Amino acid sequence: MTDRLLDRIISGEFPEGSTLPPESLLAEQSGASRLTVREAVRVLSSQHVLRAVQGRGTYVNPVARWTSLDAVVRLQRGDASNVIAQLVEVRAMIEVGAAELFATRLTEAELSALHQDVEQMRTAHARTDVDAFVRADLAFHDRILDGCGNPFVPATFLPISRALRDARTRTSSVAQIREHAIVEHSSIIEALETGSAEAAGSAMRSHLVQTRDDARRYLSAAGPESA
Structure with missing residues (x-):
């Protein structure tokens, strides 16, 4: 699920600065559980691909902030x-x-x-x-x-x-x-x-x-x- 979500970000479906859809919608779109989606978001957040803002949502960070070399290479x-x-x-x-x-x-x-x-x-x-x-x-x-x-x-x-x-x-x-x-x-x-x-x-x-x-x-x- 982490790779699939990253691919959607890289493809431009969720561009830099945009807000991710709710976990429930991401789960429905991917056919995965909300728990699986939550873990994927957590992993990408730990790599600074995503940024969670309390009460506002989860945003896609600029590539310059990404700390995962694998993610940058895939981009x-x-x-x-x-x-x-x-x-x-x-x-x-x-x-x-x-x-x-x-x-x-x-x-x-x-x-x-x-x-x-x-x-x-x-x-x-x-x-x-x-x-x-x-x-x-x-x-x-x-x-x-x-x-x-x-x-x-x-x-x-x-x-x-x-x-x-x-x-x-x-x-x-x-x-x-x-x-x-x-x-x-x-x-x-x-x-x-x-x-x-x-x-x-x-x-x-x-x-x-x-x-x-x-x-x-x-x-x-x-x-x-x-x-």
Whole structure:
């Protein structure tokens, strides 16, 4: 019921600033109990999609106030390339700085693990194993986030992890994007090996710009259905 109500909001049936119909009417329209409707409203209110005003009703909040990343992603699901490009912009705000910190703390064990991740990406690419490729890709980035020496960094990144996994599955389904990712990840390792925070940050930014541009190029060309 929560997803159905959210879909009605996203479709514009209940636009921003509008008041939801009474629970009894929502229940009748959906064929659900009032208790089920009440729980759906409670969940969406906890995500700030809805706002209850005592004595006046329940209103649809502006999207800028929504705190559910899944809801925001669903709002824009018709344009996969745009969603991925926006997620990459958020990643850059966090991961470029994380790479800069990581460069000054990198151990031999962590460096070896990063090389292994890239090797696993190469193997998965050769086998067209998208799931294995995504796992190795995520592991690579997680090592940098976890190893940057600031526990607030991975904690801040956590809320977008689910959406990011879905986005990487979409992008990694394209062979050219996998090839570019392998090259960019190798460049990040080379930059990290120098111990230069500036070089590491620059390499990470290059990778994320490449990911954004590839999403726009290949996923827009394929269309949302085949993305």
